[in-house]
Amino acid sequence: MNAIDVERLSVRVGRKALLDDVSFAVTSGETIAIIGPNGAGKSTLLRALSGEIAPSDGTVRLRGRAPQAWHPRELALRRAVLSQHVTVTFPFTVAEVVRMGAGERRGAAVDIMAEAALAAVDLAGFEPRIINTLSGGEQQRVHFARVMLQLACGEETHGPGILLLDEPTASLDLRHQLDLVSVAKQCAARGTTTIAIVHDLNLAALLAKRVIVLDRGRLAADGAPTATITDDTLARVFAVSSAVGRLPEPATPFVLPHHAEKHSA
16 A cells, blocks of 8 residues: 555645646655745645645545545644644743644653654754744754654554655755755655655755656656756756756856764764
8 A cells, every 4th residue: 555645636726726637656665855836836735645635626545545534633643744834932842842743642752752853853952942042943943853753653553654844944054954854764764754845956856766846736747856857847847947967157066965974072
């Protein structure tokens, strides 16, 4: 059974089609980057996969069932979602926000998993800090740790889950973008299925072995980065010419980091 099946998915608001006849399947353990210009339907697709919105036509199935067919608590144990913008208005501590990922569950096991999630996003020791006092990038990493704890709690009971990320690196510096890529790859190694919206095409190629390209609500390309991130695709979808593997001016830096160095003591 596939982790995700999308068949002829369409989402409309009034007469406007946000997604139009989109189909693809995702096997367990795949990591997929979704790319496309603004307004292509990327966030709408993720919301449909998560169960936040229902299809106007077609179907979405997670482990063979429509998201709406799961009880919300059961669905939360099988898929975790990091939205593009998360706002916390109350003065919760970092520890409190991360433990929200465990729902009502508490205890030593949750404490250990929460500490591991914070360490994975380079925020060990931040537990007593008030989240609203942190930088935007630090807050994003706190929420990623929360989602990782949710995923860990579900996988402990039900096996490999589904991780949905909407522009998870948007507010992160270069080092922590690489950390997130590393964490996502570790998740894939244990069978977690990951779908991430990524604007940085270099990062998309580094993160995923499969890239889905959306354009005006339709599936424009689906395949390996070498087959999808091409001059032809970028010209058709992004209206950018001669973009892949070329520098516009001599000595212009082209940055594609592959790993992060360990912090020196």
